[in-house]
Amino acid sequence: MLVNMKNMLDKAKKEKYAVPHFNINNLEWTRFILEACNENKSPVILGVSEGAASYMGGYSVVSAIVSNLIDELKIEVPVALHLDHGSSIEVCKKAIESGFTSVMFDGSKHSLEKNIEMTKEVVDYAHKKNVTVEAEIGSIGGEEDGIANETMYATVEDAIQLSKTGIDFLAPALGSVHGLYKGEPNLNFERMLEISQTTNLPLVLHGGTGIPEEQIKKAISCGICKLNINTELQIAWTNAVREFVETNKNVYDPRKIIKSGEKAIKDAIKTKLELLGTIGII
Ligand code: 13P
Numbered sequence: 311m312l313v314n315m316k317n318m319l320d321k322a323k324k325e326k327y328a329v330p331h332f333n334i335n336n337l338e339w340t341r342f343i344l345e346a347c348n349e350n351k352s353p354v355i356l357g358v359s360e361g362a363a364s365y366m367g368g369y370s371v372v373s374a375i376v377s378n379l380i381d382e383l384k385i386e387v388p389v390a391l392h393l394d395h396g397s398s399i400e401v402c403k404k405a406i407e408s409g410f411t412s413v414m415f416d417g418s419k420h421s422l423e424k425n426i427e428m429t430k431e432v433v434d435y436a437h438k439k440n441v442t443v444e445a446e447i448g449s450i451g452g453e454e455d456g457i458a459n460e461t462m463y464a465t466v467e468d469a470i471q472l473s474k475t476g477i478d479f480l481a482p483a484l485g486s487v488h489g490l491y492k493g494e495p496n497l498n499f500e501r502m503l504e505i506s507q508t509t510n511l512p513l514v515l516h517g518g519t520g521i522p523e524e525q526i527k528k529a530i531s532c533g534i535c536k537l538n539i540n541t542e543l544q545i546a547w548t549n550a551v552r553e554f555v556e557t558n559k560n561v562y563d564p565r566k567i568i569k570s571g572e573k574a575i576k577d578a579i580k581t582k583l584e585l586l587g588t589i590g591i592i
Pocket of ligand 1: 333357394487488489490515516517518519538539540541542
């Protein structure tokens with residue numbers, strides 16, 4: 311069932327667990343993730359970056375793949391199709407028009423005033439179409455950062471200002487980065503809790519790969535309702551496929567090669583669902 315993220319994350323906030331957001335990269339990954347979450351009776355958010363949408367042939371292609379897989383595979387758990395880090399108003403509108411049920415507008419590279427103004431425009435457009443909106447405050451770094459510095463962290467005051475745009479969810483940068491960390495992440499839990507209490511919004515934690523389990527549990531207790539995971543699945547799948555290709559040098563059927571990463575990806579998903587507390591909740 312394709313839905314927006316509203317009920318999913320409101321329920322997660324009330325019952326103190328976090329819904330997984332897994333990034334998709336192709337048809338097979340989408341299928342593996344949907345099957346794993348359906349088997350484990352967990353809601354799931356399929357995150358699509360601009361790069362992934364372009365790689366897969368465009369937003370309408372992604373949307374058609376997801377909705378048809380849900381039908382053909384008889385997926386019964388709630389699934390949200392979510393634009394990850396939309397960098398412009400136009401790209402958010404394009405995803406919405408193509409059937410995405412949720413979008414993230416990432417205005418973190420702009421001034422606070424500009425971020426608020428652009429986020430508001432996305433919210434007004436999205437809500438008319440029953441699409442939910444996530445926004446970012448502070449700056450979540452990339453792998454090149456490896457570890458976040460204080461200047462990248464969201465402030466409580468800025469978070470409150472951005473929440474007034476009517477967004478449904480907030481991703482405050484509080485020490486996580488995308489990709490692999492250089493050392494241990496240094497999440498500011500105190501501020502996370504304060505932002506959760508003052509904005510009263512379900513919070514989103516990006517850069518889920520490499521955050522120790524105890525820190526993820528603590529983040530959930532401080533208001534995190536959605537955890538974004540990408541790199542971890544990429545590594546799990548790639549390691550399995552690499553081993554398969556190296557030990558089966560005469561296999562050239564791409565279906566066998568891509569499928570050889572299925573178990574690794576599904577096992578990694580199950581471990582994450584256990585940690586987040588979503589197994590069996592549907
Ligand atoms: P990782 O690649 O670090 O898991 O982060 C994913 C993410 O935050 C996508 O928005």
